[in-house]
Amino acid sequence: MQKNNVYIYWSKVEGPLSAGALEGSFLSARLRQRYRHYRTDMQRYLSMLGKLLLAYGLDDLQLRGRRTRLNLEYYPNGKPYLLKPPVPFSLSHSGHLVVCAISPDHTIGIDVQKQLPLRAGSERIFLNPAEIAQFPAETYLDLWCQKEAAYKAMSHWPGARMTEFRFMGPHLLIQGEWAVRTYPLMLDEGFLACVALPAGAPWRHETHFVPMAELLNVYEPHGEGVGL
Numbered sequence: 001m002q003k004n005n006v007y008i009y010w011s012k013v014e015g016p017l018s019a020g021a022l023e024g025s026f027l028s029a030r031l032r033q034r035y036r037h038y039r040t041d042m043q044r045y046l047s048m049l050g051k052l053l054l055a056y057g058l059d060d061l062q063l064r065g066r067r068t069r070l071n072l073e074y075y076p077n078g079k080p081y082l083l084k085p086p087v088p089f090s091l092s093h094s095g096h097l098v099v100c101a102i103s104p105d106h107t108i109g110i111d112v113q114k115q116l117p118l119r120a121g122s123e124r125i126f127l128n129p130a131e132i133a134q135f136p137a138e139t140y141l142d143l144w145c146q147k148e149a150a151y152k153a154m155s156h157w158p159g160a161r162m163t164e165f166r167f168m169g170p171h172l173l174i175q176g177e178w179a180v181r182t183y184p185l186m187l188d189e190g191f192l193a194c195v196a197l198p199a200g201a202p203w204r205h206e207t208h209f210v211p212m213a214e215l216l217n218v219y220e221p222h223g224e225g226v227g228l
Contacts, residue, residue: 003105
């Protein structure tokens with residue numbers, strides 16, 4: 001593992017959903033309760049797969065004891081973080097993709113978006129009036145992806161709001177005293193993805209695709225795997 005490297009792990013849903021089997025096998029009662037707010041089985045399934053990608057990545061980088069339970073906690077806004085090991089990470093999912101970014105040295109955010117048209121008026125959720133006037137509509141999804149990643153990178157700080165991150169240049173956003181730079185990722189066809197790091201942090205990364213079958217081997221069906 002190299003200092004200041006960002007490690008990207010991603011996978012995609014293949015075959016029929018089996019969210020119920022996953023849920024019963026390795027999720028704690030607390031996380032099962034959290035997953036009830038997802039509207040669809042696919043969303044719940046992808047969110048669970050994100051936790052498996054995190055476990056897979058931590059094992060791959062030798063950042064935790066093998067087969068130990070992930071010690072996840074949540075900030076008031078819902079952002080997850082690790083107590084042990086205290087390693088910065090970020091998760092995202094869209095369509096059939098799920099992605100996890102691990103950055104042992106810097107706070108980090110990642111976002112992935114399936115390339116679909118945004119609902120009319122939805123740009124007001126993440127762009128201020130000056131940005132709406134400045135940027136053409138065909139760039140809105142990319143701007144949304146960048147702001148989501150920037151927000152995830154810094155949202156654990158009090159007062160951070162996605163609408164307050166302002167573009168000060170290409171792939172450079174400012175929120176209060178924080179400056180965040182975003183970097184596009186090429187994952188699967190038909191998707192946008194980007195990573196956000198504090199401005200000035202080095203951008204060196206490795207991207208690893210994890211096949212579904214390999215990812216599901218992170219846990220064992222009778223509760224002896226990673227556990228969450």
